[in-house]
Amino acid sequence: MNIKLVLKLLGRILSMEAAVLVLPMAVALIYRESPMPFVWSILVILCVSLPLSFLPAQRHFHVREGFVSVGLLWLLTGIVGGLPFYFSGYFNSFIDCVFEASSGFTTTGATILTNIEALPYGILFWRAFTHWLGGMGVLVLVTAIVPSLGVRPHYLTQAETPGPVFSKLVPKQSQTSKILYQMYFALTLAEVVLLRICGLPLYDALIHSFSTAGTGGFSNRNLSVGAYGNPTAEIIIAIFALLFSLNFGLYFLLLQRRFKEALKSDEARFFLLLVAGSTALITINIMPIYENVWDSLRYAFFQVASIISTTGFATADFVLWPHFSQMILVILMFCGACAGSTGGGIKCSRVVMLLRSIRRELHRIAHPRSVEVVRLDGKPVEESTLHSVLVFIGFYILIILTAALVVSLDNVPFDISFSAALTCVSNVGPGLSTIGPSGNFSAFSPLSKVILSLCMIIGRLEIFPILVLFSRHTWRRN
Known part of the structure; x- marks a missing residue:
């Protein structure tokens, strides 16, 4: 383990996070607020990061170092990202600050705040901007930093990119990162323009564009998107939440005019079918509440788009909906968005492979001598990939159950403890009952907040980069 190079890389990336804090500090100055929370945060971060940045280190860097770097980076990000919250004086404890920052960078959107609108503009800007930074991870940082360190960016992005299979858009990873962020920035800018046009x-x-892009859900309003009462804005946000939930590789194929390849995506078809089916079922189920087909469809579509994309915005309190509709939303929390997107959850590609593996096993039972291959996008899936998918889903459920068990020490009902663990691991945000769209996580104990913060990071990195940190084999010498 080349721990010195890992620490050096972390120092460089944390230094860039200090530089990024200049943007919310400028917002604070524009609105004539005190910039000191950001000034103190920058100084503290630089005091730690600069000595690490200049550590002498050998340049050998492999998969193990990549996983450790990404895991440590995300654990540290919640801590240093919470410094502006801490110095602002609006949070009760540093654990609350870490929870809010972890929720921001992991694009979860769970909050401990009871009165969001009471916070300064600069702090709320930083809170939402963490979603945008966390949506694509450290890819843009890698593009800027890695060449000067002699580190292969492939190993970092392999550890951080969501989905069962890691692939590059173009041969060079640095170019892939630039293409991804160009598309990311363009979609974000398009949403900003459209939201301005609609008022x-x-x-x-x-x-709201930062939060939608990162599929996070932090709003500057207590009632989230529902505070505006603007159906046009709701539709724009819902559509963009779905756009950011699709695999960005599809957009690359469309830009390359490789339309046939893009249309072959089984995952995208499954995702859109799930959105349409869930919207239809919930619309029918909640129609007696709203007594209007349009309103029922409007609220159903927004919440389905918000939950399956793991964005977590709200226009209605779905805790007040029938249990059937709530159960559909819980299933969508498990499923999540597409691989290679900014969304969370298990990912639709894994769900598709799981369903097709089940179908194959049933076929084998009926026809023991038959040989059937699981396919995705018309291509055979390797058995090793199927095995990793099953292991991942098993770990996913185990972590949720374990976290729910710890949270239950707060003596909260099952629906709260389980949905809290599920929504944090899946990076969704709202849960059921008191942690629904109208609630928050402030009532949880410090232990539960730490566990749920860790769940957010585990879910964002898809489990293994964090578990690697706790493996004794990771720290052994070669």
Whole structure:
């Protein structure tokens, strides 16, 4: 383990996070607020990161170092990202600050705040901007930093990219990173423009676009998107939440005019079918509440798009909906978005492979001598990939159950403890009952907040980069 190079890399990336804090500090100055929370945060981060950045280190860097770097980086990000919250004085404890920052960077959107609108503009801007930074991870940082360190970016992105299979858009990983962020920035800018056209102030449009892009869900309003009562804005946000939930590789194929390849995506078809089916079922189920087909469809579509994309915005309190509709949303929390997107959850590609593996096993039972291959996008899936998918789903459920068990020490009902663990591991945000769209996580104990913060990071990195940190084999010398 080349621990010195890992620490050096972490120092460089944390230094860039300090530089990024200049942006919310500028927002604070524009609105004539005190910039000191950001000034103190920058100084603290630089005091730690600069000595690490200049550590002498050998340049051998492999998969193990990549996983450890990404795991440690995300654990540290919640801590250093919470410094502006801590210095602002609006949070009760540093654990609350770490929870909020972890929720931001992992694009979860769970909050401990009871009165969001009481916070300064600069702090709320930083809170939403963490979603945008965390949506694509450290890819843009890798593009800027890695060449000067002699580290192969492939090993970092392999550890951080969501999905069962890691692939590059073009041969060079640095070019792939630039293409991804160009598309990411273009989609974000398009949403900002459309939200401004439909009447949202520029500041509000930026906040909600950052949160939608990262599929996070932090809003600057207590009632989230529902505070505006603007159906057009709701539709725009819902559509963009779905767009950011699709594999960005599809957009690359469309830009390359490789339309046939893009249309072959089994995952995208399954995702869109799930959205359409869930919307239809919930619309029918909640129609007696709203007594209007349009309103029922409007609220159903927004919440389905918000939950399956793991964005977590709200226009209605689905805790008040029938249990059938709530159960559909819980299933969508498990499933999540597409691989290679900014969304969380198990990912639709894994669900498709699981369902097709089940179908194959049933076929084998009926026809023992038959040989059937599981396919995705018309291509055979390797048995090793299927095995890793089953292991991942098993780990996923085990972590949720374990976290729910710890949270239950707070003596909360099952629906709260289980949905809290599920929504944090899946990076969704709202859960059921008191942690629904109208609630928050402030009532949990410090232990539960730490566990749930860890769940957010585990879910964002898809389990293994964090588990690697706790494996004794990781730290052994070669």
